[in-house]
Amino acid sequence: MKLIPDLIKKITNNEIWRSVFRHGYADTPRNRALQIISNIWLHLHPVKVREHGTKIRFTWCMGGITFFIFLFETITGILLMFYYVPDVNRAYADIVDLMYVVPFGRFLRNSHRWGAHAMVITVSVHMFRVFLTGSYKPPRQFNWVVGVILLVLTFLLSFTGYLLPWDQLGYWAITVGTNMARATPFLGHEGPFSYILGMRPDNDIRFALLGGTAIDAPALLRAYVWHCIAIPVIASALMMVHFWRVRKDGGISGPL
Amino acid sequence: MEVRQEKKGMIELKDDKVFTWPTLVAKEFLAAIFVTVGLLFYSYFVDAPLRELSNPGQAENPAKAPWYFLGLQEVLVYFDPWFAGVVLPSIIILGLILIPYLDNNPKGNGYYTFKERRFAVTTFVFGYIFWYVLIYIGTALRGPFWAFFWPWEKWTHDFPTPPPLHNLPLPLGIILMCGFYFAGLTLPALFKKDFFMKLGIIRYSLTMGLLLTMIGTVIKMVFRLAFNVKFIIATPWINI
Ligand code: HEM
Numbered sequence: 001m002k003l004i005p006d007l008i009k010k011i012t013n014n015e016i017w018r019s020v021f022r023h024g025y026a027d028t029p030r031n032r033a034l035q036i037i038s039n040i041w042l043h044l045h046p047v048k049v050r051e052h053g054t055k056i057r058f059t060w061c062m063g064g065i066t067f068f069i070f071l072f073e074t075i076t077g078i079l080l081m082f083y084y085v086p087d088v089n090r091a092y093a094d095i096v097d098l099m100y101v102v103p104f105g106r107f108l109r110n111s112h113r114w115g116a117h118a119m120v121i122t123v124s125v126h127m128f129r130v131f132l133t134g135s136y137k138p139p140r141q142f143n144w145v146v147g148v149i150l151l152v153l154t155f156l157l158s159f160t161g162y163l164l165p166w167d168q169l170g171y172w173a174i175t176v177g178t179n180m181a182r183a184t185p186f187l188g189h190e191g192p193f194s195y196i197l198g199m200r201p202d203n204d205i206r207f208a209l210l211g212g213t214a215i216d217a218p219a220l221l222r223a224y225v226w227h228c229i230a231i232p233v234i235a236s237a238l239m240m241v242h243f244w245r246v247r248k249d250g251g252i253s254g255p256l
Numbered sequence: 257m258e259v260r261q262e263k264k265g266m267i268e269l270k271d272d273k274v275f276t277w278p279t280l281v282a283k284e285f286l287a288a289i290f291v292t293v294g295l296l297f298y299s300y301f302v303d304a305p306l307r308e309l310s311n312p313g314q315a316e317n318p319a320k321a322p323w324y325f326l327g328l329q330e331v332l333v334y335f336d337p338w339f340a341g342v343v344l345p346s347i348i349i350l351g352l353i354l355i356p357y358l359d360n361n362p363k364g365n366g367y368y369t370f371k372e373r374r375f376a377v378t379t380f381v382f383g384y385i386f387w388y389v390l391i392y393i394g395t396a397l398r399g400p401f402w403a404f405f406w407p408w409e410k411w412t413h414d415f416p417t418p419p420p421l422h423n424l425p426l427p428l429g430i431i432l433m434c435g436f437y438f439a440g441l442t443l444p445a446l447f448k449k450d451f452f453m454k455l456g457i458i459r460y461s462l463t464m465g466l467l468l469t470m471i472g473t474v475i476k477m478v479f480r481l482a483f484n485v486k487f488i489i490a491t492p493w494i495n496i
Contacts, residue, residue, distance in 0.1 A: 033275070042277070046276060047275065048275055048276060050272050052272070054279050065287055068288050072291070110302065110303055114302070120324050133367060134363075134364040136359075137356065138365070148353050151352075167309060172310075176320065183342060184338065215312070
């Protein structure tokens with residue numbers, strides 16, 4: 001039974017394959033190192049890692065999966081942007097079109113939606129794992145802090161996306177959410193001590209979030225810009241810091 | 257790998273390193289494939305929700321935030337919005353950020369252990385579970401007008417009127433509240449001296465302050481459910 005080796009030989013031992021890949025891959029330590037070093041995407045990794053760090057039972061793979069879902073959401077999100085216009089007169093109709101008219105539109109929207117939920121779950125499971133392995137302890141304290149900010153950003157990403165379909169579900173969910181801002185101490189017009197700063201419905205923190213006193217066109221545009229541009233950019237920047245720190249702090253944590 | 261080893265002797269570092277390629281990369285690749293297939297499979301069969309066009313004149317009942325915020329919305333039953341919606345989440349975020357600076361137990365760095373960090377693990381796991389229990393209640397057990405329904409009950413609009421709530425008298429409320437934080441801050445320091453000494457006064461106060469706020473939130477809920485107490489402290493300016 002050498003089915004697989006035979007098959008590999010069949011596939012690689014012909015003119016077409018060799019015209020594409022030029023030379024074979026000899027499994028030597030040097031080549032294993034080169035695979036990482038000379039690949040722009042893979043060189044995010046170190047060439048060697050401590051063995052326990054590659055175990056799924058140690059990391060649960062949750063940080064990596066969170067990052068992957070972020071990429072997945074970026075791609076499906078860009079595709080959705082081709083069809084969706086953040087205009088109160090159009091937004092809902094665009095979503096309905098996606099669901100019933102656009103080829104694979106329903107599939108596209110579903111996967112973006114479920115991916116968002118999945119990311120919220122995986123990021124919090126990742127945090128749970130990092131806590132249980134005590135990986136926030138020196139020297140990784142600051143990477144935990146970066147992580148907490150990423151956690152909050154993940155929530156906000158999902159939250160801002162919720163309004164975009166402009167349906168009853170999103171509209172009232174965002175109403176409930178942003179009504180909290182009214183009650184902010186000092187800064188919301190219904191919050192404790194807000195009279196000190198002279199807060200009114202049309203100048204408090206909720207007004208700043210919504211761009212108005214009610215959820216209307218400006219709020220939809222703001223949600224859209226935060227969701228599609230501002231938060232992804234900030235989160236990407238912080239992820240770079242996060243990954244860079246994982247390596248600078250000595251790679252995946254482990255027993256000494 | 258850099259190792260902080262002030263005052264420690266030489267540490268023999270195990271050379272247990274393996275090549276990233278293919279050990280880790282293969283696993284990442286598989287994980288990515290599984291996640292993609294899982295998501296696409298699910299998306300093929302289950303549609304994302306879409307209700308009618310938004311209508312500011314017709315409120316949803318119940319109007320619910322996205323599920324990951326329903327824990328906070330559930331807390332709203334027991335506290336005023338400034339606390340449930342703004343101050344409590346801020347304290348949670350701040351508390352999470354502070355964890356690495358408060359927990360100065362050097363043990364359990366980089367491996368799973370309960371024995372070596374009982375307090376830290378218990379506290380965190382309790383908070384984590386509590387957060388999801390509240391989310392479950394808010395998502396599954398709250399119907400119209402945020403009334404409570406068991407999973408086997410049907411959501412209806414005619415549920416029994418909840419019993420009237422009352423506030424604690426102000427002096428009693430203030431005594432209870434101050435007593436709670438005072439006792440919570442001093443007693444462990446007196447009876448668990450080594451815990452206090454290890455943390456030092458600043459870490460200790462912050463840790464206990466956060467812990468007491470978490471426990472206090474639970475206690476307030478119990479007060480409401482068991483004794484129909486609306487507010488522990490009720491003043492014209494602020495209610496807790
Ligand atoms: C968008 C969100 C996040 C992404 C994409 C992300 C990604 C990652 C990845 C890929 C790793 C490598 C190890 C692993 O996969 O477990 C990692 C490690 C780490 N993450 Fe995250 N993370 C995120 C959020 C968080 C959060 C919320 C926290 C904590 C509050 C956190 C704290 C850490 C720490 C301390 C490490 C080092 C762990 C160790 O060395 O064992 N991260 N993260």
